[in-house]
Amino acid sequence: MKTKRYFRLLIHLVLIVSIVVIAFPVIYAFIVSTLSFQDVFVYPPRFLPGSHAVANYITAWKNINMGRLLFNSTFISVAVALGKIVLALMSAFAFTYFSTFRGKGFFFVIILITHMLPLPIRIVPTFELMRDFNWLDTYYALTIPFFASATGVLLFRQLFLTVPSSLCDAARVDGISPMGFLGRILIPLSKTNIAALFLIEFIYMWNQYLWPLVVTNRNDMQVVQTGLKMLLAGQAQAAEWNVIMAGTVIAMLPPLILLFLMQSSLVKGFSLQEEK
């Protein structure tokens, strides 16, 4: 019994130390975001918060037009998450219920293809396509190329397959149209999965960096992630870390808050995703 107690104590200790080590860089970033410019360069470094937080956050906000960037990031993240969910719901519905489309093989080929073609592999031609569409520096370029989601189709298809076909027959007898069945029965049944997919896709899109960098040039079309690069630009020596960290904290808060609010659905969403 005694060894068991020591073992538990050891586990607690290991977990606490790991959590502190993992959290340390973020806590330190937060501390630096509250220091004055002079205090950033004090040696040894300071590990207690200062009193310049408000000034730093205002400077960071103004320097890179943070209000606009936050709007851009939020808009494209919500648009892509919703777009993917709608397209995935529709495709999964069609694949499950209109089986004249006898295409399990076709279905897997498409999924295989979307897996095999991450953005860097097609980035030059996709960029040229955006240029030819006149989509550079627009929300179209930042959202529409991301709309296809194999993960989402699979997730919803698996869920729809568990819905008993008698339910579908009953709906048909009651004169409910296929779209009505999707909207009134299947979507309410998939609520947790929709929430999970929304969270995963929102975070995924919020954290995109390479594509926004390539298809935007105007300052007012930047996103929060590329804004960080603007804050850092030309600061290799004597960097204003206090201001840069203020910007970094702003950039990481929205997805973090969403994660904490929706954590339970995330775990569920992942356990579905891994089954692919």
Next chain:
Amino acid sequence: MVSPAVIVVIVFLIIPSIQSLYLSFFRVSPFGNRKIFVAFSNFLDLLNPNYLNSFIVTLIFTLAVVLIGLSVCLALALAANQKISGIGIYRTALIWPYALSPAVAGTIWALVFDPSTGAFSYFISLLSGTMPNWRTNGDFAVLVITLAATWKMTGYNVIFFLSALQTIPLDLQEAGRIDGAGPWGRFWKITFPLLSPMTLFLLIMNTLYGFFEVFGLIDVMTEGGPARATEVLVYKLYYDGFISLKTGYASAQSIVLFAFVAGMTLLQFKFAKRWVFYQ
């Protein structure tokens, strides 16, 4: 109803990918107005030392991210899977790095390793008496981006390992205990084999992360430097394609990356059948 999704896949995935292959046989003329057919010359250019350097840097970096990340995160997940009090809080406190972006990880680790003011630089100087500077020391730069990239993936890896650990039936552990296996033996004989499908899945996801998603982190921290020490393949592709405007050469690099990803994906699908069995 499938058509919108199919159109998106065809227009933005399949056609551009085929064009990548097509472009890889051309070179843009000096004035940028014509494409000249050059056969395999772009591919032969991949044999130059800079590209081979990129290749080696990517392999070392990715291997380190995968090995360190998976072993540390498996240990953390095992600890967080024990029946002890406050476990919900521990889990939350372990998975949040999932929400951070590579670019955010980059700025934060650039700060903690800042050569003159960073906290970690300070700790290192206390321990060793010297402060290595990753802005000038290439090997140290690789170490710093490896740590930053691994750190950012901890949340993701822990979530997946935890969810896999929770599907392992407790009576299997119990049976192992009755048969006289110690904790160490039970881990290697029961837990680890049952985890292997998840380990393979994470191995592939972390490898793809090491190859592609670290772009933001590298662009923010080192821009491939110092002296190309951290110029991974995806960074070189971006640089050649969008800074040097050698679109043909960049496309040839895309094709090499495609061959790599195709191999990984087929591997994943080959083993995927097996892990449905375990669910």
